[in-house]
Amino acid sequence: MTLEILAEQACFGGVQGVYAHQSTSTGTRMEFAVYRPPQAREGPVPVLYYLSGLTCSWENATVKAGAQRYAAETGLMLVLPDTSPRGEGVPDADSDDFGQGAGFYLDATQAPWSANYRMWSYIRDELPALVEGRFAVQDGARGIAGHSMGGHGALTLALANPGRYRSLSAFAPIVNPSEVPWGRKALAGYLGDNPELWRAHDASALVEAKGWRGDILIDQGDADPFLGGNLQPQRFAAACKAAGVSLTLRMQPGYDHSYYFVASFIGEHVAWHSERLG
Amino acid sequence: MTLEILAEQACFGGVQGVYAHQSTSTGTRMEFAVYRPPQAREGPVPVLYYLSGLTCSWENATVKAGAQRYAAETGLMLVLPDTSPRGEGVPDADSDDFGQGAGFYLDATQAPWSANYRMWSYIRDELPALVEGRFAVQDGARGIAGHSMGGHGALTLALANPGRYRSLSAFAPIVNPSEVPWGRKALAGYLGDNPELWRAHDASALVEAKGWRGDILIDQGDADPFLGGNLQPQRFAAACKAAGVSLTLRMQPGYDHSYYFVASFIGEHVAWHSERLG
Numbered sequence: 001m002t003l004e005i006l007a008e009q010a011c012f013g014g015v016q017g018v019y020a021h022q023s024t025s026t027g028t029r030m031e032f033a034v035y036r037p038p039q040a041r042e043g044p045v046p047v048l049y050y051l052s053g054l055t056c057s058w059e060n061a062t063v064k065a066g067a068q069r070y071a072a073e074t075g076l077m078l079v080l081p082d083t084s085p086r087g088e089g090v091p092d093a094d095s096d097d098f099g100q101g102a103g104f105y106l107d108a109t110q111a112p113w114s115a116n117y118r119m120w121s122y123i124r125d126e127l128p129a130l131v132e133g134r135f136a137v138q139d140g141a142r143g144i145a146g147h148s149m150g151g152h153g154a155l156t157l158a159l160a161n162p163g164r165y166r167s168l169s170a171f172a173p174i175v176n177p178s179e180v181p182w183g184r185k186a187l188a189g190y191l192g193d194n195p196e197l198w199r200a201h202d203a204s205a206l207v208e209a210k211g212w213r214g215d216i217l218i219d220q221g222d223a224d225p226f227l228g229g230n231l232q233p234q235r236f237a238a239a240c241k242a243a244g245v246s247l248t249l250r251m252q253p254g255y256d257h258s259y260y261f262v263a264s265f266i267g268e269h270v271a272w273h274s275e276r277l278g
Numbered sequence: 279m280t281l282e283i284l285a286e287q288a289c290f291g292g293v294q295g296v297y298a299h300q301s302t303s304t305g306t307r308m309e310f311a312v313y314r315p316p317q318a319r320e321g322p323v324p325v326l327y328y329l330s331g332l333t334c335s336w337e338n339a340t341v342k343a344g345a346q347r348y349a350a351e352t353g354l355m356l357v358l359p360d361t362s363p364r365g366e367g368v369p370d371a372d373s374d375d376f377g378q379g380a381g382f383y384l385d386a387t388q389a390p391w392s393a394n395y396r397m398w399s400y401i402r403d404e405l406p407a408l409v410e411g412r413f414a415v416q417d418g419a420r421g422i423a424g425h426s427m428g429g430h431g432a433l434t435l436a437l438a439n440p441g442r443y444r445s446l447s448a449f450a451p452i453v454n455p456s457e458v459p460w461g462r463k464a465l466a467g468y469l470g471d472n473p474e475l476w477r478a479h480d481a482s483a484l485v486e487a488k489g490w491r492g493d494i495l496i497d498q499g500d501a502d503p504f505l506g507g508n509l510q511p512q513r514f515a516a517a518c519k520a521a522g523v524s525l526t527l528r529m530q531p532g533y534d535h536s537y538y539f540v541a542s543f544i545g546e547h548v549a550w551h552s553e554r555l556g
Contacts, residue, residue, distance in 0.1 A: 010501065010530075011538035066344035066541065223288065252288075260289035263344065 003134060006031065012072035013038040016062065021130060025122035026085035027115060032127065033058040035068050036135060039075035046141035046277035047077040047132065048167075048270070051123065053148030054182070055101045057082050061147070064259035070270035076277070079131050081123055083149065085116040097182050098189055104177075105153030106201045108190035117190060124157055124164065143167035143273040147262055148226075149174055149182070151218070155203035155236075159210055167276035169217035169269045171262050172224055175236035176204040182230045204239040215246040217272050219265045221255025281412060284309065290350035291316040294340065299408060303400035304363035305393060310405065311336040313346050314413060317353035324419035324555035325355040325410065326445075326548070329401065331426030332460070333379045335360045339425070342537035348548035354555070357409050359401060361427065363394040375460050376467055382455075383431030384479045386468035395468060402435055402442065421445030421551040425540055426504075427452055427460070429496070433481035433514075437488055445554035447495035447547045449540050450502055453514035454482040460508045482517040493524040495550050497543045499533025 006018040014037040023030040039045050048071070052061050058080040061067065071078050084103030091112040093099035108117035128142065144165045146154035151173020158165040177183020178198045187198040199205040220233045227233075233249055240247040255261040284296040292315040301308040317323050326349070330339050336358040339345065349356050362368075362381030369390040371377035386395035406420065422443045424432035429451020436443040455461020456476045465476040477483040498511045505511075511527055518525040533539040 009534055009536055009538045010499070010532035010542070012542045016538050063342050063537065066347065068538075068541070069344065069347075069545075221288070254288035256287055258287055259341065260287045260294050260346075263346070264288070264290045267347075 003130065011035065012068045014040065014068065014072050016068060018058065018062075023085070023122055023126060025118045025126045028085040028087050028090055030085070030122070031058055031082055033062040033080040034131060034135060035062075035071055035078040037072045037075050037077060040077060040135065044136040044138040045075050045077050046143065046274065047079060047137045048273045048277075049079045049081070049123065049142070049144045049154070051081065051105060051144070051146030051150030051153040052083050053146070053150050054083070055096050056150075057101070060259065061262070064263065065266050066263045067266045067270060070267040074270055074274035074278075076270055076274050077135060077137060079127065081127055084119060090116045098185055102149065102186065104149060104186040104190060104201070105157060106190055110190060110192050113190050119153070120157070123153065124161060138277070140166060141277040143277050145169045145171070145269055145273065146173065147171040148257065151175075152177060152183070152203060156201050156206060159203060159206040159212055160200060162210065162213065166214065167273040168212070168214065169272055171218075171265065171269070172220050172226070172231055172257055173203070173218060173233070173236075174230055175233055176202060178202045178205065179235070180230045180232065204236050207236070207245055208239045208243050211243050212245045214276065215248065216240065217269065218247065218249045219269070220249065220251055221257065221261045222251045223254050224257045224261075226257055281408065289313065290346045292318065292346065292350050294346060296336065296340075301363070301400055301404060303396045303404045306363040306365050306368055308363070308400070309336055309360055311340040311358040312409060312413060313340075313349055313356040315350045315353050315355060318355060318413065322414040322416040323353050323355050324421065324552065325357060325415045326551045326555075327357045327359070327401065327420070327422045327432070329359065329383060329422070329424030329428030329431040330361050331424070331428050332361070333374050334428075335379070338537065339540070342541065343544050344541045345544045345548060348545045352548055352552035352556075354548060354552050355413060355415060357405065359405055362397060368394045376463055380427065380464065382427060382464040382468060382479070383435060384468055388468060388470050391468050397431070398435070401431065402439060416555070418444060419555040421555050423447045423449070423547055423551065424451065425449040426535065429453075430455060430461070430481060434479050434484060437481060437484040437490055438478060440488065440491065444492065445551040446490070446492065447550055449496075449543065449547070450498050450504070450509055450535055451481070451496060451511070451514075452508055453511055454480060456480045456483065457513070458508045458510065482514050485514070485523055486517045486521050489521050490523045492554065493526065494518065495547060496525065496527045497547070498527065498529055499535065499539045500529045501532050502535045502539075504535055
């Protein structure tokens with residue numbers, strides 16, 4: 001697999017890299033960022049995948065979240081993928097919440113999306129094989145986190161694939177997409193109109209069906225404009241309770257949906273993952 | 279003075295604000311950012327002005343430097359101004375290093391720049407009066423820092439105005455603009471062709487002429503592509519030595535000119551200022 005190096009820059013004693021490759025999952029050129037902490041020079045380190053939200057690429061969290069400092073302190077590698085396939089030949093919608101920048105971390109089954117919108121396979125299988133082949137990762141020490149749509153991706157990928165991710169957290173995630181506007185639009189558009197097929201990509205349905213052997217951390221700002229509509233974390237809290245899964249849901253007073261919110265708490269998420277992956 | 283609130287967002291327990299006002303110095307609408315740490319709710323705090331480099335606005339450092347975390351830890355207010363006047367009626371050059379985004383922190387004397395390009399007066403007088411009237415700052419507890427062209431601004435504003443800033447640091451600053459391409463272009467364009475008039479805006483000339491009663495911190499990446507041309511910090515080191523001024527110049531191995539470099543060391547700069555302002 002050929003990996004094109006777009007940039008490698010010194011950052012907190014480690015290396016902030018940006019890479020591109022031709023993806024077999026999406027059929028497109030995909031870019032992603034990797035932060036390698038200083039400890040990676042000495043040997044394998046744990047890795048945290050961070051999935052971004054609607055309209056974002058790898059760049060938002062890489063430049064705005066300030067996660068590198070904490071990753072350098074704890075010796076965690078960060079992998080920050082894009083949120084969808086992109087490019088002129090890729091179907092798109094004139095929309096912030098569907099199409100390019102809004103892949104929803106699933107494999108689309110509906111035309112014309114099914115040819116390229118295969119972010120589930122990309123994040124779960126192709127990207128780890130690529131990254132963890134290129135950069136040394138401790139065996140099995142893989143966690144996943146995300147923000148908003150990326151929180152949905154982190155929760156569903158982890159819950160649906162037991163054993164693949166050892167640690168799990170999210171910032172202001174979409175937790176019950178089958179029942180909220182962003183999710184219903186995406187699930188219907190990418191997977192078709194049968195709601196039964198949506199359950200495999202609904203974190204609240206998944207945790208009730210499959211449980212989770214670890215614990216889960218979610219931070220949510222109480223001034224987030226999407227809280228009462230597209231997010232509603234209490235739905236996931238109820239599902240975790242019903243399933244006997246340990247969830248730490250922290251309502252953060254005054255915080256909104258922005259990267260100032262993510263930056264304020266990402267240090268605690270990095271620590272959460274490091275403790276469970278170390 | 280009317281201050282327009284463009285945004286106020288929770289960040290590390292404090293408030294990240296963006297504001298706009300009609301500037302009497304520049305004759306334009308100016309935007310700036312202020313981070314108020316949690317300690318500012320209890321009473322006056324010290325303040326650090328951070329000046330950005332070529333092509334930047336208040337936004338780059340505000341979203342990329344990650345300074346808020348450290349400011350929240352140490353109880354420091356951050357003020358992040360724009361780098362020039364802007365707008366349709368403001369003269370501009372088709373250039374990254376002159377005109378809008380490149381005000382060089384001086385009061386231009388040459389037409390057509392002299393009408394609006396008055397960043398010296400703006401940063402030194404107007405903005406502190408505005409900010410420190412609106413948000414409670416500890417008496418005299420004012421420091422200044424900057425990056426690249428903003429490092430030039432921080433050094434020259436502090437050195438030329440004894441007593442106005444109590445602490446001083448810079449990231450990869452332009453230290454001897456009279457002798458390097460970026461500086462010669464800006465000084466000639468804004469101040470005219472007489473190099474004698476440039477000395478008041480040349481940090482190396484200023485420190486030799488006026489000294490500095492405190493100490494100065496400069497971080498510089500040794501992989502910075504501008505190091506040997508436009509930056510050359512050893513020129514300032516020599517001038518400080520000649521003037522008996524205490525300079526800590528740290529060459530940081532592998533770091534370039536980007537915000538990954540600034541982010542990696544801004545915690546130590548915030549601590550440096552806090553120790554001297556607290």
